[in-house]
Amino acid sequence: MKFSPHAWAKLIYLRDRGTTEVGGFGITDPGQPRFVKDIVLVSQSCTEITVAFDDTAVADFFDDQIDAGRHPEQFARIWIHTHPGRSAEPSGVDHETFARVFGNCDWAVMFILARNGATYAELKRTGNPHSEPLSVGIDFRDEFAGSNQAVWEGEYLRCVQAAPMPPIWDLDLLPGDEPYLSEQWPWLPI
Ligand SMILES: [Zn+2]
Structure with missing residues (x-):
């Protein structure tokens, strides 16, 4: 999969804006399902994990996108979120969410960007029980617009609500990989 320079810069801004994860949907043009030209946040409650x-907010986002003339393939298939730690490996909750929320789509992508630049991208298709890893790149070939941090900041403030960390007894679903947890949260009983 590829990102536009604009989308990538926005994602990095959002990733580094606070201490929590941040999530959104990738927007694509018709005929370019793996080229994310923009990222849109929806109202969300976030912790560090x-x-x-x-x-x-998701329903409103879908309505807005349909009103803008887009098809679901262009706005509801690429789930993007950041990890404030070093690992982009999906957690158990990430896998569960991806399967539950996007399981009925003909295809869907889960993309994760970690604080240090590590990425994870996985494509799931109907009828294929195995997901496919995707390579990730930024496509600089076309002209691209500059950054727009004032607008990104407004979107962040409008959408991202930091929430308390989940109680420790809910975390047994979360560990995706132990090194990530042991580095980030040494207090976790893993
Ligand atoms: Zn995650």
Whole structure:
């Protein structure tokens, strides 16, 4: 999969804006399903290890995108989120969310960008029980617009609500990989 320079810069801004994870949807043009030209946030409640989208906000986002003339393939297939730690490996909750929320789509991508630049991208297709790893790149070939941090900041403030960390007894679902947890949260009983 590829990102536009604009989308990539925005994602880095959002990743580094706070201490929590941040999530959104990738926007694509018709005929270019793996080229993310923009990223849109929805209202969400975030911790350092979780993102929970607000259901109403997701419904509103879908309505807005349909009103803008886009098809679901262009806005509801690429789930993007950041990890404030070093690992981009999905957690158990990430895998569960991806399967539950996107399991009925003909295809969907889970993309994760970690603080240190590590990436993870996985494509799932209907009828294929195995997901496919995707390579990740930034496509600089076309002209691209400059950054727009004032607008990104507004979107961040509008959408991202930091929440308390989940209680420790809920975390047994979360560990995706032990090194990540042991480096980031040495207090976790792993
Ligand atoms: Zn995650």
